[in-house]
Amino acid sequence: MKVALDNLTKKWGTVVGADSITLNINDGEFIAFLGPSGCGKTTTLLMVAGIYKPTAGYIRFDDYMVNHMAPKDRNIGMVFQSYALYPHMDVFKNISYPLKLKKIPAKELKERTRKIADMMGIGHLLDRKPAQLSGGQQQRVALGRALVKEPGLLLFDEPLSNLDARLRLSMRSEIKRLQLELGITSIYVTHDQVEAMTMADRVAVIQSGRLQAFAPPDELYDRPQTLFIAGFVGNPPMNFITVDILHENGLFSARAPGLTMPLSAGHTDKVAEKGRVIMGIRPEDITIANEGAAGEVYIVEPLGRDDLIDVKIGDLHVHVLADPEMSLKMGDTVNLQFNANKVQFFDPETERSLLW
Amino acid sequence: MTPTTFETEQTYGLRKSLSRAIPYILLTISILPIIIGYAWIFIATFSVRTEGLIPKDAHGNIGGLTLQNWSFLHNPEVWNATLNSFGIAVGMVVGVGFLSSLTGYALARMNFAGRKGFLGTTLLLHAFRPEMLLIAIFQVLLFIGGIPLIGDWVGFNTVGGVALVMITLDLPLGVWLMKGFFDNLSWDMERAALIDGASRFRVWWEIILPQIKPGLAALSIFTFITGWNAYLIPFTFTIGSKVANLPVLLNRFSGDTSLGSWNEVAALGLFQLVPILVFFIFTQEALLNIYGGGSKGGA
Numbered sequence: 248m249k250v251a252l253d254n255l256t257k258k259w260g261t262v263v264g265a266d267s268i269t270l271n272i273n274d275g276e277f278i279a280f281l282g283p284s285g286c287g288k289t290t291t292l293l294m295v296a297g298i299y300k301p302t303a304g305y306i307r308f309d310d311y312m313v314n315h316m317a318p319k320d321r322n323i324g325m326v327f328q329s330y331a332l333y334p335h336m337d338v339f340k341n342i343s344y345p346l347k348l349k350k351i352p353a354k355e356l357k358e359r360t361r362k363i364a365d366m367m368g369i370g371h372l373l374d375r376k377p378a379q380l381s382g383g384q385q386q387r388v389a390l391g392r393a394l395v396k397e398p399g400l401l402l403f404d405e406p407l408s409n410l411d412a413r414l415r416l417s418m419r420s421e422i423k424r425l426q427l428e429l430g431i432t433s434i435y436v437t438h439d440q441v442e443a444m445t446m447a448d449r450v451a452v453i454q455s456g457r458l459q460a461f462a463p464p465d466e467l468y469d470r471p472q473t474l475f476i477a478g479f480v481g482n483p484p485m486n487f488i489t490v491d492i493l494h495e496n497g498l499f500s501a502r503a504p505g506l507t508m509p510l511s512a513g514h515t516d517k518v519a520e521k522g523r524v525i526m527g528i529r530p531e532d533i534t535i536a537n538e539g540a541a542g543e544v545y546i547v548e549p550l551g552r553d554d555l556i557d558v559k560i561g562d563l564h565v566h567v568l569a570d571p572e573m574s575l576k577m578g579d580t581v582n583l584q585f586n587a588n589k590v591q592f593f594d595p596e597t598e599r600s601l602l603w
Numbered sequence: 604m605t606p607t608t609f610e611t612e613q614t615y616g617l618r619k620s621l622s623r624a625i626p627y628i629l630l631t632i633s634i635l636p637i638i639i640g641y642a643w644i645f646i647a648t649f650s651v652r653t654e655g656l657i658p659k660d661a662h663g664n665i666g667g668l669t670l671q672n673w674s675f676l677h678n679p680e681v682w683n684a685t686l687n688s689f690g691i692a693v694g695m696v697v698g699v700g701f702l703s704s705l706t707g708y709a710l711a712r713m714n715f716a717g718r719k720g721f722l723g724t725t726l727l728l729h730a731f732r733p734e735m736l737l738i739a740i741f742q743v744l745l746f747i748g749g750i751p752l753i754g755d756w757v758g759f760n761t762v763g764g765v766a767l768v769m770i771t772l773d774l775p776l777g778v779w780l781m782k783g784f785f786d787n788l789s790w791d792m793e794r795a796a797l798i799d800g801a802s803r804f805r806v807w808w809e810i811i812l813p814q815i816k817p818g819l820a821a822l823s824i825f826t827f828i829t830g831w832n833a834y835l836i837p838f839t840f841t842i843g844s845k846v847a848n849l850p851v852l853l854n855r856f857s858g859d860t861s862l863g864s865w866n867e868v869a870a871l872g873l874f875q876l877v878p879i880l881v882f883f884i885f886t887q888e889a890l891l892n893i894y895g896g897g898s899k900g901g902a
Contacts, residue, residue: 298794319800331791335813348800392799402798 248308248322248399248432249274250295255304257290264290266456267304275430277423278461279437279447283479287456288436292402295434297321308399319348321400324393324431328405330385332377338364338388339373345396359395366425367391383414390422394429401426401433407442419446440480444468452476470591474598477527477591483555486533486565489595490526492518501526501590505561506540511587517601518592524601527591530555530568535575539582544575558583648672648870672870680844681852681871687762688848689878691837692830694766699777699826700819702770707781708807712793722782729775737839740768744840762846765837769830777822784818785811820886827882831875849875 250272257264265287272278280288293299295306297318306313313321324345332341340347343360351359364370367387377385386406393401406422407415423446426433437443443450444464452459452467452475460472471477477485490501492510499510499519503526510518518524535556542560549555553568556575560583567583569575592601643656650658651667660667675681709715710722733740741759747767748758757763788811796806812819834850841847847855853875857868 293794296794296798298797318794318797319802321798323798325795325798327791327795329789329791331789331795333792333796333810333813344796344801345799348805389795392795396800 249310250400250432250434251305251307251310252291252295253305253307255291255294255306256302257287257294257299258302263287263456264299265294265453268451268453268456268458269304270451270458270461272432272434275432277426277433277435277446277448279435279443279450280453281437281440281443281450281479282453284438286453288438288453289404290456291453292404292434292436295400296323296325296402322396322398323400323402324396324398325402326386326389326393326404326406328408330377330382330389330409332385332388332392334377337374337376338369338380341377341388342391342395345392349396363391363395366394382410383418386410386418390425394425394431398431401431403433403435403437405437406435407437408439422446441482444480450480452479454479470600470602471527472600472603474525474527474593474600477593477600481529483530483566483568485527485529485591487593488526488528488563488565489523491523492521494519503560503563505542505563506583506585508540508585508587508590511590513588514590514592514602521592521594521601523595525593525595527593528585528589530566532586532589533565533567534584534586535567535569535573535581536584537582539584541580541582544577544579544581546577547575556581644869644873647866648873650866652866672864672866673874675856675867675871676874681849681874683845684847684849684852687837687846688831688833688850688875690762691766691769691833691848692827694763695769695773695826695830696823698766698770699773700823702774703777703781703822704812704815704819705807706774706778707783708785708811710778711782711785722779725775725778729779733772733835736772737835741840744768760841760843760846762848765833765840765846765848766830768836768840769833772836773826773829777826780822781815781818784815788814824883824886828879831879 252268252270254267254269255265256267268287268291270278280291282288290299294301297313297316301314308321333344336344339360342363343356346356346359361370361373364373367390369384369387369391372380372384372388377388380388386409389406403422407418410418419442422435435443435446444467447464449461449463450467451461454475460467460476462472467476467480471480471485474487478487488503488506490503490508493500493502499515501508501510501518501524508526540560542558542565545557545559545564547554547556549571552571554571554573554575556567556569558565558567558581565583575581593599594601639656643653646656646658647653649668649670649672651660651669651671653659654663657665658667659665710718744759744764747764748754748760750758755761757767792810792814793806796810797803801809832850833848834854837846837848838851838854841851844852844855849871853868853871856871857865
């Protein structure tokens with residue numbers, strides 16, 4: 248099922264939940280709504296589900312406008328963060344409830360419920376009540392209930408947030424695999440950028456009710472369109488340094504107190520005239536070398552595979568990923584080399600990327 | 604170990620068990636008058652007369668146990684009153700339960716014009732004592748009694764009429780209580796059911812109501828007891844023994860008879876108490892059994 252949101256807006260009085268969100272989702276695509284808590288991603292999802300009525304704008308399923316269609320007629324399945332299982336029904340009744348409402352004959356209902364339960368690996372738990380299941384098992388029941396009616400669209404509202412870290416990883420890949428196998432168009436709401444990046448074909452970044460970008464994960468990571476996206480996507484987060492663009496002897500460079508970096512040819516004409524801009528660079532794009540901006544190791548955070556080093560250059564703190572074998576210690580003096588091809592530049596006023 | 608430390612430990616243990624016992628002692632002392640009262644009623648119903656808690660016969664000797672006080676069980680008037688009491692109580696349980704769970708749901712979950720005003724007014728109305736409304740209600744019941752067909756069931760001087768008035772007076776409390784229970788339920792479960800394909804009414808009936816069974820049970824017990832013990836409304840809006848309920852009959856017993864048959868009045872009082880006890884025994888499990896799990900987080 249194709250889904251199109253057209254200037255979708257939700258307001259409660261003066262409070263804006265979602266502000267003219269426009270995006271198109273292709274059939275079978277897995278997309279994520281990514282943003283901090285309260286940014287409007289769940290509001291948007293609930294409008295797609297038909298729980299909230301949009302204040303303005305349109306929702307189209309396969310070019311058919313569904314604004315006024317009741318949730319039950321939209322042929323969607325939804326998985327909630329709280330699982331939202333029916334505590335008074337056993338697992339079998341929970342999963343088969345959508346089929347019962349569709350008045351599917353008893354025999355077919357049994358078969359389809361068993362099939363889904365087996366697929367989710369909970370076939371042996373059918374006569375348990377939700378309270379007797381672990382969190383992971385409850386989430387599987389919720390997933391089974393969403394899938395059993397073979398919906399055209401699957402909605403996920405932070406489904407993994409209540410699981411422990413290990414289970415979250417395995418459920419993540421499981422949901423991804425299921426989605427690929429079944430080919431059901433899916434919208435996945437999360438505030439966890441790792442979840443969004445690893446699972447989704449395209450990620451819609453939402454901030455304060457507005458759609459910031461709708462792009463594949465790689466593009467969000469490599470060419471963020473706004474300062475917000477650059478800061479939100481990626482862990483450890485990007486460094487932001489206010490720099491002045493200088494022109495000396497026909498060479499352009501970005502300069503902040505204590506560091507100077509020559510601009511790469513591709514960036515020169517885009518930022519040359521700007522004067523003062525915000526430069527963004529990811530910790531992995533800075534290397535510790537024999538020459539370059541000199542700084543002092545302020546703190547070392549071992550991450551296992553890498554060490555995250557906070558280097559102090561004057562008043563400036565720059566985070567750098569370094570090889571643990573360098574065994575840097577607090578107070579060491581290091582020189583930093585910036586990869587000029589990987590830096591981002593943002594307009595300090597509009598916070599939009601200057602490279603787009 | 605020296606004897607001194609041994610002694611200290613012993614006194615410490617004593618003090619500890621004493622401090623543990625104190626709440627029980629206090630509770631027992633404070634509940635004693637009530638227990639003695641009930642014990643007296645119980646003993647009195649099987650005695651000719653009593654002196655304190657000691658049953659005595661007509662000559663003042665200890666003994667004099669008798670079943671004479673329970674002879675009212677042969678009186679068809681009593682059974683008719685029991686039936687009427689039961690009718691009022693059950694009518695209230697069904698009426699208040701059904702209406703409050705629907706109204707409470709609407710008030711908790713739906714947004715409509717006048718919702719806040721309705722809630723406020725309901726609470727305000729509950730603050731009025733029913734005594735203030737007796738004359739107005741009397742007029743209303745007379746009017747209803749004049750309507751053909753309906754009037755014979757819920758008009759003046761009918762059990763239905765009494766139940767109707769009692770339901771009305773108890774609804775504000777029921778609605779607020781039910782609204783409270785609905786407010787505590789997570790929205791997610793309801794949304795899940797809507798998306799699964801249920802209609803709003805079906806969600807209420809199949810998904811939401813089972814969650815508030817303990818609340819419904821509590822409300823049922825409250826309204827049953829209110830209806831069973833109702834005195835003022837039945838006394839005011841019924842004439843004669845045909846539609847009298849047990850409390851009204853009890854009043855007539857104690858009013859009509861001389862002091863000598865107080866024991867008979869006590870027996871009738873105990874008789875009135877029995878269904879409440881039975882009802883409580885059957886519903887207390889529902890009261891305590893609160894569903895858990897299946898929903899994490901959410902409000």
